[in-house]
Amino acid sequence: MKLSDIMGNAGLSMYAQVALVLFLAVFVAVIIRTWAPSRRRELHDAAMLPFNDELPASRGQES
Amino acid sequence: MPSMTGHAAAVPQRASTGALLDRFSYDDDIVRKFLFATLLWGVVGMLVGILIALQLANPFFNFNTPWLSFGRLRPLHTNAVIFAFAGNAFFTGCYYSTQRLLKARMFSDGLSRFHFWGWQAIIVAAALTLPFGFTQAKEYAELEWPIDIAIAVVWVAFGVNFFGTIAKRRERHLYVALWFYIASIVTVAILHIFNNLSIPAGPLKSYSIYAGVQDAFMQWWYGHNAVAFFLTTPFLGLMYYFMPKAADGPVFSYKLSILHFWSLVFMYIWAGPHHLHYTALPEWASTVGMLFSVMLWAPSWGGMINGLLTLRGAWHKVSQDPILKFFVVAITAYGMSTFEGPMLSIKSVNALTHYTDWIIAHVHTGALGWNGFLTFGMIYWLLPRLFQTEIFSKKAMEVHFWIGSIGIVLYVVAIYSAGVTQGLMWRAFDETGRLAYPDFIETVLKLMPMYWMRVVGGTLYFVGILIFGWNILMTWARRPKSYAVPVIEAAPLRGAYAPAHDPAHDGVPVPTSLRRRFVGVQWHRRWERAPLLFTVLTVLAVVVASLFEIIPTFLIKSNVPTIASVKPYTPLELAGRDIYIAEGCFNCHSQMIRPFRYETERFGEYSKPGESVYDHPFLWGSRRIGPDLAREGGKYPDLWHVRHFENPRNVIAKSIMPSYSQFLRTDINFEQIQTRVDVMVMLGVPYGDAVTRAPQLAREQARSIGAAIAEQGGPKDLEGKQIVAIIAYIQRLGRDIKANATASAAGVN
Numbered sequence: 001m002k003l004s005d006i007m008g009n010a011g012l013s014m015y016a017q018v019a020l021v022l023f024l025a026v027f028v029a030v031i032i033r034t035w036a037p038s039r040r041r042e043l044h045d046a047a048m049l050p051f052n053d054e055l056p057a058s059r060g061q062e063s
Numbered sequence: 064m065p066s067m068t069g070h071a072a073a074v075p076q077r078a079s080t081g082a083l084l085d086r087f088s089y090d091d092d093i094v095r096k097f098l099f100a101t102l103l104w105g106v107v108g109m110l111v112g113i114l115i116a117l118q119l120a121n122p123f124f125n126f127n128t129p130w131l132s133f134g135r136l137r138p139l140h141t142n143a144v145i146f147a148f149a150g151n152a153f154f155t156g157c158y159y160s161t162q163r164l165l166k167a168r169m170f171s172d173g174l175s176r177f178h179f180w181g182w183q184a185i186i187v188a189a190a191l192t193l194p195f196g197f198t199q200a201k202e203y204a205e206l207e208w209p210i211d212i213a214i215a216v217v218w219v220a221f222g223v224n225f226f227g228t229i230a231k232r233r234e235r236h237l238y239v240a241l242w243f244y245i246a247s248i249v250t251v252a253i254l255h256i257f258n259n260l261s262i263p264a265g266p267l268k269s270y271s272i273y274a275g276v277q278d279a280f281m282q283w284w285y286g287h288n289a290v291a292f293f294l295t296t297p298f299l300g301l302m303y304y305f306m307p308k309a310a311d312g313p314v315f316s317y318k319l320s321i322l323h324f325w326s327l328v329f330m331y332i333w334a335g336p337h338h339l340h341y342t343a344l345p346e347w348a349s350t351v352g353m354l355f356s357v358m359l360w361a362p363s364w365g366g367m368i369n370g371l372l373t374l375r376g377a378w379h380k381v382s383q384d385p386i387l388k389f390f391v392v393a394i395t396a397y398g399m400s401t402f403e404g405p406m407l408s409i410k411s412v413n414a415l416t417h418y419t420d421w422i423i424a425h426v427h428t429g430a431l432g433w434n435g436f437l438t439f440g441m442i443y444w445l446l447p448r449l450f451q452t453e454i455f456s457k458k459a460m461e462v463h464f465w466i467g468s469i470g471i472v473l474y475v476v477a478i479y480s481a482g483v484t485q486g487l488m489w490r491a492f493d494e495t496g497r498l499a500y501p502d503f504i505e506t507v508l509k510l511m512p513m514y515w516m517r518v519v520g521g522t523l524y525f526v527g528i529l530i531f532g533w534n535i536l537m538t539w540a541r542r543p544k545s546y547a548v549p550v551i552e553a554a555p556l557r558g559a560y561a562p563a564h565d566p567a568h569d570g571v572p573v574p575t576s577l578r579r580r581f582v583g584v585q586w587h588r589r590w591e592r593a594p595l596l597f598t599v600l601t602v603l604a605v606v607v608a609s610l611f612e613i614i615p616t617f618l619i620k621s622n623v624p625t626i627a628s629v630k631p632y633t634p635l636e637l638a639g640r641d642i643y644i645a646e647g648c649f650n651c652h653s654q655m656i657r658p659f660r661y662e663t664e665r666f667g668e669y670s671k672p673g674e675s676v677y678d679h680p681f682l683w684g685s686r687r688i689g690p691d692l693a694r695e696g697g698k699y700p701d702l703w704h705v706r707h708f709e710n711p712r713n714v715i716a717k718s719i720m721p722s723y724s725q726f727l728r729t730d731i732n733f734e735q736i737q738t739r740v741d742v743m744v745m746l747g748v749p750y751g752d753a754v755t756r757a758p759q760l761a762r763e764q765a766r767s768i769g770a771a772i773a774e775q776g777g778p779k780d781l782e783g784k785q786i787v788a789i790i791a792y793i794q795r796l797g798r799d800i801k802a803n804a805t806a807s808a809a810g811v812n
Contacts, residue, residue, distance in 0.1 A: 015611070019607060019608075019611050023329060023604075023607075023608075027325060027326075027329060030321070030322070030325050031322060034318045034321045034322060035318060042236075043317045043318060043321075044313075044317070045236075046236050046238060046239070046317055047307075047313040047314055047317035048313055049164060049234065049236065049238040050160075050163075050164065050238065050240075050304055050307050050308055050313070051307070051308075051313070052234075
């Protein structure tokens, strides 16, 4: 008996649906979290990071 | 002063804490190196592109030289523009932005240099092997196994250097661009390793461990995600850094960028099967691929809108600033190609477009517009910063922008029209119900004006990159005697993290309800601060999706019904197949007839999954510049093939196929065949007798084919030449199911 026979008869098809539900749940969680009002300020700061990256001691900040 | 801790972490530079600040500098030398490599390989890759465009317009441009023929140069073009040009462009921007976003010099200058020189050596190795016929025959994964190992080593070095930099960073939060880099680095490693698993049959020859349907599935899981994680996510990372920089304002919506990221990571990995609609791939798999491809529409457009709206309030600058012009066209091209991609992956649209030039037009919208223009804009932005001088000519930037844009439009419009034209001609029936264009060559010749228009468009784009190069070199020539290396000061991260915006500080009460706690609990924030966990989760999303999609075809029998009459290739046919692979015949000829009447009328019975179970690697192809060959066996006498290979125009007046007259002169290496058969046996192909006497069997078959050619009035000295092997292979194609109609009933469904 080959591995493919065993797998073929194991009835694993519903695992794909379980994975789909899990993926969806995580995805929804990310969305809720991202749009949570409590994070507005933190995410605003994060968005400004590219402008916070030149802090030379010997040269003025880049314009 | 405990209450100050949080603010010190958020705003590292404070005069009063000066003694606590680290002093360091960024490594811009490596950025400059990658910048020049981008330019060099851009010129080389696009020059090869123009040459192969000419070859399709007129076969004269193959120059009757094997190492300059289309089948061998087409992979060189794709590898050069993807991995050499776009790859080096990504590394340029990645090394520049990563150091600045993390407030840290790269983890190791030695690893940076190893990455740089290693990557260039790999590109040179590609240029020295592909034109000489060393190929694995898998699109964008053509390079043979020793080079594949080198790629894995260099990529790991890059990964160690990148994650090492994250580990020693001085900025707690990982900016969204870095997420895109992380996803790209880990996913490319996974894709590369699993698609290239093969068993060597010589220093530059190997056979894929997968066969037929499974190999096709792995290849397009890889192929599509190579587009996703080598040409899309890395460049989105660049967009999220350089677009705000150039527009001088933050990204339109950071939240949207988070959503953009996670949607792409969740969905992209599933989309691969849309490259295999209506083939022998199980239908459920291609439906999954189609659904996820269509879903990708939303996040891709979300990302495009996010990029474009970053220009809010700055649109007036676009007319003045060529850099912004490049970015706007690049992001628009991203939007157009991510509109077109989902559309092409809808099965009924795909039925028309698959195997046609429409796909070529689609990828060039992405490559020339998105990757090319984003690279140009980014490098123009970097030039004054890296070379510490004014850019040499702003006017030249304008000229480059316009000539490049016109080039893209000419290219894409021409090739898009060519695709639709040929697709419609293939499926046209006349009023009596017969094919309106039964001769395949008719559908090719119709495209010639468009092919010439592509040459013009491509050349314009190439002239643009020459202007770009000239501007770079002239700016470089004006650099200072020695570069100033600014010293940066930033506070190191503390071991324990105190949130920058403690709710208590803002006067917000500690959440009490479950929902509020979920919303308030800092789990995503923790992911962003815990790169290791973040990376693991990204890998999980990618791997789980891949396994769910791929494993069933390997392990569930009903997915690949076997056919009893399908037998392995004879040793001589296998040798012929290796020639077919080396010459890159699969670049123009598919071996996969789809179950449509207009396909079966033209080419014969549609292809079954069980027919390619011994095909290591699969050779289904993705583009029909010439006719499908899945049922070519027995269609023409051997002598026809001799004349055709010698010069295709001997038998088909206006064929654009290169001549392969070298087949009539080059000897078959019979002794080598045993090694090849041995490797096939290791892969589980039942070779029986041939296990011990492959060369002898091959010689016997070669003698009989040689005799048959002589009998038909052809040359008499061909029995030891390559032409005999390739004819043996071609004459075998698609005949097994006709040999014995009693297929085994392994197909359960």
